[in-house]
Amino acid sequence: MPRPTPDPRSAYPHHHPTPTRWADNDVYGHVNNVTYYAYFDTAVNAYLAARGALDLQAGTVIGLVVETGCAFFAPAAFPELLSVGVRVAHLGRSSVRYELAVFREGEEAACAQGHFVHVYVDRDTRRPVELPGVLRAVLEGLQA
Incomplete structure (x- = not known):
């Protein structure tokens, strides 16, 4: 499989x-790989909550992550202000594929980019439901 290239x-x-936090850095002096997933989750959920969705x-409807992935191109570290780009690549009946990219301040190319798929389910039964x-x-x- 060919290596992805960073998006603009x-x-x-x-x-x-x-913003990065002190705790985001690992012993190698850069943001730890797992932290990018928290950035992704925060960017999507903050966007949806701010718009009443x-x-x-x-x-009664919640999104469960069923697939995720990330490619890394350049390090980020505390203290930096990052931004997480968000787009929807696929919108299904009960699922959404989000694509996300992390950008360092002043840089046009992503330092990391990834995706995750949410399946929206009933909060109580955990069964898939149609997107409200x-x-x-x-x-x-x-949508891109």
Whole structure:
């Protein structure tokens, strides 16, 4: 499989500011690989919550991650201000494939980019459900 190449900032319709934290660095002096997944999760869920498409406490529909991946191109480290680009690559009946990229301040090429797939399910039964209308409308605004 060919190695991916970093996307430009312009490939993502939304950017979420993400300051690094002291705890993000590992013993090698850069942001640890697992931390990028937290950045991805935060960027998506903050976007959805701010637009009324996600009710974290009382919503009947929640998104479960069923697939994820990330490619790394350049290191980031504390203290840096990053931004996470967010786009929707596929919008299904009950699932969404998000593509995300992390950008260092002042740089046009991603230092890391990845994806995850959410399957939206009923909070209680954990069975897949059709995307609610407001969620679908918000996600359509992120389609690449």
